[in-house]
Amino acid sequence: MIRFDNVSKRYATGHEGLSNTSFAIEEGQMAFLTGHSGAGKSTLLRLIGCLERPTRGQVWVNDRNLNKLSNSQIPYHRRDVGMIFQDHRLLHDRTVFDNVALPLVVAGASPNEIKRRVNAALDKVGLLHKERSMPLTLSGGEQQRVGIARAVVSKPKVLLADEPTGNLDPELSKEIMELFMEFNRVGVTLLIATHDIALILSMSQRIIKLDKGRIVADGWARK
Amino acid sequence: MKSKTRNEKPNFISIWAMRHAQTAVTALGRLLLNPLSNGMTLAVIAIAIALPTTLYVMIDNVRGLSDEWQGASSISLFLKTDIDETQARAIAQRVAALDSVANTQLITKAQALEEFKERSGFGAALDLLKDNPLPNVIVITPNEASSTPMAAKQLLSQLKTLREVDSAQLDLEWVQRLEAITDLFIRGVLVLAALLGAGVLLIVGNTIRLEVQHRHSEIEIMKLVGATDRFIRRPFLYEGLWYGLLGGIAALIMSIIALWLLSGPVEQISGLYNSNFALDWLSGEAFLLVFFGSPLLGLGGALLALIRHLRMIQPD
Numbered sequence: 283m284i285r286f287d288n289v290s291k292r293y294a295t296g297h298e299g300l301s302n303t304s305f306a307i308e309e310g311q312m313a314f315l316t317g318h319s320g321a322g323k324s325t326l327l328r329l330i331g332c333l334e335r336p337t338r339g340q341v342w343v344n345d346r347n348l349n350k351l352s353n354s355q356i357p358y359h360r361r362d363v364g365m366i367f368q369d370h371r372l373l374h375d376r377t378v379f380d381n382v383a384l385p386l387v388v389a390g391a392s393p394n395e396i397k398r399r400v401n402a403a404l405d406k407v408g409l410l411h412k413e414r415s416m417p418l419t420l421s422g423g424e425q426q427r428v429g430i431a432r433a434v435v436s437k438p439k440v441l442l443a444d445e446p447t448g449n450l451d452p453e454l455s456k457e458i459m460e461l462f463m464e465f466n467r468v469g470v471t472l473l474i475a476t477h478d479i480a481l482i483l484s485m486s487q488r489i490i491k492l493d494k495g496r497i498v499a500d501g502w503a504r505k
Numbered sequence: 506m507k508s509k510t511r512n513e514k515p516n517f518i519s520i521w522a523m524r525h526a527q528t529a530v531t532a533l534g535r536l537l538l539n540p541l542s543n544g545m546t547l548a549v550i551a552i553a554i555a556l557p558t559t560l561y562v563m564i565d566n567v568r569g570l571s572d573e574w575q576g577a578s579s580i581s582l583f584l585k586t587d588i589d590e591t592q593a594r595a596i597a598q599r600v601a602a603l604d605s606v607a608n609t610q611l612i613t614k615a616q617a618l619e620e621f622k623e624r625s626g627f628g629a630a631l632d633l634l635k636d637n638p639l640p641n642v643i644v645i646t647p648n649e650a651s652s653t654p655m656a657a658k659q660l661l662s663q664l665k666t667l668r669e670v671d672s673a674q675l676d677l678e679w680v681q682r683l684e685a686i687t688d689l690f691i692r693g694v695l696v697l698a699a700l701l702g703a704g705v706l707l708i709v710g711n712t713i714r715l716e717v718q719h720r721h722s723e724i725e726i727m728k729l730v731g732a733t734d735r736f737i738r739r740p741f742l743y744e745g746l747w748y749g750l751l752g753g754i755a756a757l758i759m760s761i762i763a764l765w766l767l768s769g770p771v772e773q774i775s776g777l778y779n780s781n782f783a784l785d786w787l788s789g790e791a792f793l794l795v796f797f798g799s800p801l802l803g804l805g806g807a808l809l810a811l812i813r814h815l816r817m818i819q820p821d
């Protein structure tokens with residue numbers, strides 16, 4: 283589902299965010315991405331979402347070679363990849379409903395379909411009763427769940443999360459992780475970047491460890 | 506029953522049209538949401554469009570006037586001051602007998618002075634004059650064949666050679682001069698219109714650019730969830746279109762009010778010149794040009810801003 287072939291990313295500053303990385307995540311798999319701050323976790327996720335282009339090597343997502351993607355095709359690629367951010371990236375002047383509806387609106391879904399799917403997504407994250415609220419009136423954990431609902435509302439095959447539990451207490455983090463596991467159970471391919479070693483060690487999942495832009499470990503954690 | 510099932514699946518075109526209509530209404534709503542600053546922008550756009558429009562209509566009116574006078578060219582013969590009235594009458598008869606002349610009319614110095622007193626308002630001051638300084642004047646109307654500019658000029662040079670004539674003037678000359686001047690002014694107005702049109706383009710462009718900057722993070726998020734550039738551009742283009750359209754309509758109203766304010770004095774002046782000239786309103790073409798040209802200007806301005814600034818916003 284996701285494949286990196288000797289991928290390097292050198293930023294305009296000359297700094298190498300990612301050096302010669304290769305790995306693959308099969309369809310329906312789930313993996314954590316970890317490593318020190320500045321290791322290149324965000325860089326790797328950004329390459330998958332085509333927010334950034336690799337300097338060298340090839341990135342494949344969903345049997346699509348992202349190097350061959352023209353700029354005008356990028357939006358269509360992003361509709362197949364749900365992205366979740368630590369800072370939520372919500373529109374603060376729109377309701378929860380409108381925020382979650384955004385991917386469907388930009389894709390040109392019909393009003394009926396939007397209503398049905400947004401309600402389903404909000405129900406999934408347990409925020410159906412908050413659909414008329416403004417994001418800033420919600421707690422951090424609730425905002426993160428709105429972000430998750432937005433990422434899954436168009437049923438993408440791939441879900442990327444960059445520090446989704448960064449600001450949350452252990453209890454909430456656990457809840458969010460369980461939510462991700464649920465998506466994984468219905469076949470969504472998941473890649474989650476996080477610092478929270480304790481949390482991921484408790485989950486016996488595949489862990490890819492980055493250090494200074496290189497993959498230094500890739501395997502399954504044991505309980 | 507059948508039609509119901511059809512309605513449940515609206516066709517692509519109607520979804521597309523509905524989405525555009527929605528975007529247009531939303532853009533208008535956003536524009537009206539901030540009436541003070543957007544109203545100011547609209548006023549500037551309206552003035553920039555109304556100014557050349559009004560000037561054009563006025564100059565076009567003057568041009569119509571000179572057309573009207575073209576056919577009725579006449580020659581004024583100013584006789585030497587030592588020619589008295591009887592002599593003048595004889596000359597007038599002599600000239601009237603010429604082939605190329607339709608008729609002549611003598612305006613004696615006394616008549617001329619009387620008329621001048623009446624029209625100029627200097628009556629009392631003129632009474633102080635000992636002598637009447639005005640000459641006798643013969644106004645000659647050439648016959649049809651000689652009223653063309655060429656023939657009239659020939660007649661003019663012939664009349665100038667008369668011994669009793671001090672000077673002769675073809676009234677066609679000032680008609681032609683007026684025409685040249687109005688042509689010049691029309692050109693000036695067109696240049697002005699082009700400059701102000703470019704101004705409108707830049708005003709709308711700048712307004713949209715600020716709007717894009719203001720909604721930077723929103724655009725970023727929309728790009729993150731897979732919005733195409735076209736989708737993001739659409740509401741801004743509609744906003745530009747609305748600025749142009751509303752500005753254009755306001756400009757038309759301004760022009761009509763300005764022309765209405767001017768029509769009174771114009772009628773008064775034309776009364777003084779024995780003319781039944783009245784100000785014409787905006788011509789149909791000018792109206793359509795403003796009505797359809799302004800939204801295009803707004804659209805162009807928005808496009809200008811978007812081409813440069815949308816590309817620069819990339820999510821990170």
Ligand SMILES: Nc1ncnc2c1ncn2[C@@H]1O[C@H](COP(=O)(O)OP(=O)(O)OP(=O)(O)O)[C@@H](O)[C@H]1O
Nearest residue numbers: 293295297298299318319320321322323324325326
């Ligand atoms: N836009 C950029 N321009 C230049 N250098 C960058 C840019 N983005 C990231 N980097 C550099 O690339 C390296 C990897 O950054 P990245 O954001 O991928 O790290 P990270 O693993 O996500 O760190 P963190 O855990 O702090 O989020 C860092 O050294 C960073 O300074």
Ligand SMILES: [Mg+2]
Nearest residue numbers: 323324325444
């Ligand atoms: Mg990061």
